[in-house]
Amino acid sequence: MREKKKLIAALLFSIVAIMFMGCSEDDSTSSDDNLATGTTDISVLADLFYHSDAVTFTFDDEWVTIRSKNLPDHKSMYYDENDDLYEAYDEPNNPDFFKNPGSIEEQNLEFKIPRYPAEASSKSSPSLGPMGVSINSISFFNQEAAGDDDIFEELNTFDQYEGHPAGTQYHYHIEPVWLTQDMTGADNEAFLGLLLDGFPVYGTHEDGVEITNDDLDDYHGHFGVTNDFPDGIYHYHVTEEYPWINGDAFYGNPGTITQ
Ligand SMILES: [Zn+2]
Ligand SMILES: [Zn+2]
Structure with missing residues (x-):
């Protein structure tokens, strides 16, 4: 017992x-x-990456993977002259305009981005080269030019949609006007793409009002409600003024890029 x-x-x-x-x-x-990790799931943005010939969006529990050929769906003077999307261009209002020696060629980029982005406890700066990817497959670059080049000089080489190549890799440093102003359905308040830390980039305006640097923090973003995140999310904005897309660092922990 x-x-x-x-x-x-x-x-x-x-x-x-x-x-x-x-x-x-x-x-x-x-x-x-x-x-x-944060609590906001960015996989809801998948279908907004519309240029599906050139960009795919997949995800698992932790990561979003965006594979990109980095090919603009708009015309450019940097496409080969035999390409359907080639269009000659000469910036009519800019006497300093010139075409750089680069050209647009297909890339093989893979962005591995946190699915639940969160603020980083210590902030890190984007390196030169891609720091994010747009909904039409194009890399976002930061506000720096490579080597001794001057970014304000380089503005003179931007094509009819404000992008240019570095070698064969086309990219945007400033407002991607094709997405915000020119294409059918262009919207200056729309979601434009993701930076590597998983936080979204939105257009130049919000609630009908132009966003300026004064509305944003050092990283070039702020917290608030957007069309895609009714409960609010930290997000970047493209502004007319320098530094255009990102400040000097990511707000969140960046993922990785292979190219
Ligand atoms: Zn550049
Ligand atoms: Zn905003």
């Missing part, structure tokens, strides 16, 4: 111990998750 009682007591103790361990394990997992 005493043996039996002991056994039951031991069994009960084990059950309680297992339950307790189970609980504490669950608790620590969820609090770790809250530290490592």
Whole structure:
């Protein structure tokens, strides 16, 4: 009898111990998750990457993967002259306009971006080259030019849609006017793409009012409701004024780019 009682007591103790361990394990997992990731799911943006010949958007529990050929769906003087999308251009209002020696060629870019972006505890700067990707497959570059080049000189080489190539890689440093002003359905308040930290980039306007640097923080964004995130999300805006898309650092923890 005493043996039996002991056994039951031991069994009960084990059950309680297992339950307790189970609980504490669950608790620590969820609090770790809250530290490592945000609560807003950016996979809702998948269908907005509309240039599906050139850009695909897939995701798992942790990451969004965007593969891009980086080919504009608009005309450019940087396409080969035999390409249907080639169009000659000469900036009529700019005497300093010139075409750089680059050209548009298909790329093989892969952006691995946090699906639940969160503010970084220490902020890191984008490197030269792609820092994000637009809904029509084009890389966003930051406000710096490579080497000793001057970004304000480089503005003179932008094509009819305000992009240009570095070598064979086409990119936007400033407002992608095809998306905000020119294409059918262009919207200056629309979602334009993602930076590598998973936070979205929106147009030059919000609620009918132009956004200026004064409305934004050092990283060139702010928190608020957008069309795609009714509960609000941190987001970047493209502005007319320098630094155009990003400040000197990502707000969140950046993912990785392979190219
Ligand atoms: Zn450039
Ligand atoms: Zn905003």
